[in-house]
Amino acid sequence: MSTQTPQRDPWAPIVRLVGWLDRRNGRDQQEISMRLLKLVEEAGEVAQAYIGTVGQNPRKGVTHTREDVADELCDVIITAMVALVSIAEGNPDDILAAKLAKVEKRAARTEEPFPPRGGHDATCAYVSGMTSRCTCSDGGAR
Numbered sequence: 001m002s003t004q005t006p007q008r009d010p011w012a013p014i015v016r017l018v019g020w021l022d023r024r025n026g027r028d029q030q031e032i033s034m035r036l037l038k039l040v041e042e043a044g045e046v047a048q049a050y051i052g053t054v055g056q057n058p059r060k061g062v063t064h065t066r067e068d069v070a071d072e073l074c075d076v077i078i079t080a081m082v083a084l085v086s087i088a089e090g091n092p093d094d095i096l097a098a099k100l101a102k103v104e105k106r107a108a109r110t111e112e113p114f115p116p117r118g119g120h121d122a123t124c125a126y127v128s129g130m131t132s133r134c135t136c137s138d139g140g141a142r
């Protein structure tokens with residue numbers, strides 16, 4: 001039995017949702033602004049749900065579960081995809097794929113070893129790997 005998740009096209013239902021919104025609300029500047037603001041609203045709901053999982057508000061106690069947080073995260077993803085489809089001047093899937101590749105490439109760079117550390121003070125944060133900048137006592141000119 002395969003443990004891989006079947007590939008799905010998440011864009012098809014998103015395109016249908018955008019069509020529904022377009023038919024109901026149009027797609028003028030005001031509507032685009034509202035779709036972007038909706039993303040902020042949904043992000044706030046993630047924060048609200050997460051705060052509810054830890055019972056940070058003593059008056060309310062624990063009000064949410066991790067499943068609630070996951071549900072709100074899905075709202076953020078869906079809302080962002082709707083906004084992207086609404087404003088994209090190209091294929092949103094290609095735009096997302098290009099961005100993912102860029103982010104993965106940037107992350108992979110942090111796994112590469114730092115350049116040689118010779119010539120630095122023993123207390124230089126660069127030598128210890130704490131930063132990517134030289135903090136040598138001579139002003140960190142390297």
Ligand SMILES: [Mg+2]
Pocket residue numbers: 042045071072075
């Ligand atoms: Mg929500």
